Amino acid sequence: MHRVVDLKVLYFGTPVVLISTRNPDGTANLAPMSSAWWLDDQCMLGMNTGAQTTINLARERECVLNLPSADLVTAVDRLALLTGSPTLSPHKVNKGYRHEPDKFGAAGLTPVPSDLVAAPRVAECPIQLECELLSAAPFGIDTDAIAHTVRVVRAHVADDLVLPGTQYIDPVGWDPLIMKFCEFFGGGAQVHPSRLAEAWRMPHPEPSR
Numbered sequence: 001m002h003r004v005v006d007l008k009v010l011y012f013g014t015p016v017v018l019i020s021t022r023n024p025d026g027t028a029n030l031a032p033m034s035s036a037w038w039l040d041d042q043c044m045l046g047m048n049t050g051a052q053t054t055i056n057l058a059r060e061r062e063c064v065l066n067l068p069s070a071d072l073v074t075a076v077d078r079l080a081l082l083t084g085s086p087t088l089s090p091h092k093v094n095k096g097y098r099h100e101p102d103k104f105g106a107a108g109l110t111p112v113p114s115d116l117v118a119a120p121r122v123a124e125c126p127i128q129l130e131c132e133l134l135s136a137a138p139f140g141i142d143t144d145a146i147a148h149t150v151r152v153v154r155a156h157v158a159d160d161l162v163l164p165g166t167q168y169i170d171p172v173g174w175d176p177l178i179m180k181f182c183e184f185f186g187g188g189a190q191v192h193p194s195r196l197a198e199a200w201r202m203p204h205p206e207p208s209r
């Protein structure tokens with residue numbers, strides 16, 4: 001049996017991306033996002049119009065997509081309610097966000113220079129994709145999101161994730177951090193409490209007796 005449900009959230013499960021961009025003053029911004037999917041050498045990123053990341057992408061036209069493995073969840077969660085923007089929307093204030101100019105420091109992550117773009121990579125992330133912005137357009141109707149299309153111009157992958165003698169990632173060895181309905185998952189299991197889920201007041205199942 002199925003039932004018709006007016007679903008309030010449609011976040012069925014996508015990989016978390018830590019997107020690094022360069023701020024107007026030359027410092028680095030770092031933001032978690034998960035509305036991301038890849039096709040060929042390109043990626044679609046859905047980002048809110050008010051995010052500092054969106055503003056930086058429009059100006060700099062480049063970024064790094066750092067893919068955290070599930071064991072980096074604590075660092076990702078530390079970034080959940082932070083913004084690089086000094087101006088917060090009423091929505092963000094209401095959800096408990098605050099301005100943080102040093103996102104790398106706040107997360108406890110290490111910036112390392114990129115080869116082809118100005119934004120730094122996240123040393124701890126096993127996969128780091130340097131990207132150029134190809135296009136940015138409003139997403140759908142009645143949303144405040146922008147659909148960014150970026151092209152991967154250089155990929156850095158941890159040695160042990162590259163299948164020996166190939167240019168492919170080991171799909172068994174790669175354990176991406178997944179965001180599912182604002183909760184963090186890795187290897188199919190919930191791995192950490194989520195500040196985002198708390199801010200959104202996401203309902204939880206009753207504990208099994």
Ligand SMILES: Cc1cc2nc3c(=O)[nH]c(=O)nc-3n(C[C@H](O)[C@H](O)[C@H](O)COP(=O)(O)O)c2cc1C
Pocket residue numbers: 016029030031032033034035036046047048050051052053054076077079080081082083084085097179196
């Ligand atoms: C796991 C996770 C996934 C998120 N996914 C998205 C997303 O796909 N798009 C988006 O606009 N914001 C997303 N957010 C919220 C942004 O991280 C948030 O708006 C943040 O303040 C952006 O930082 P910035 O303003 O410094 O760019 C996500 C947050 C978390 C913790």
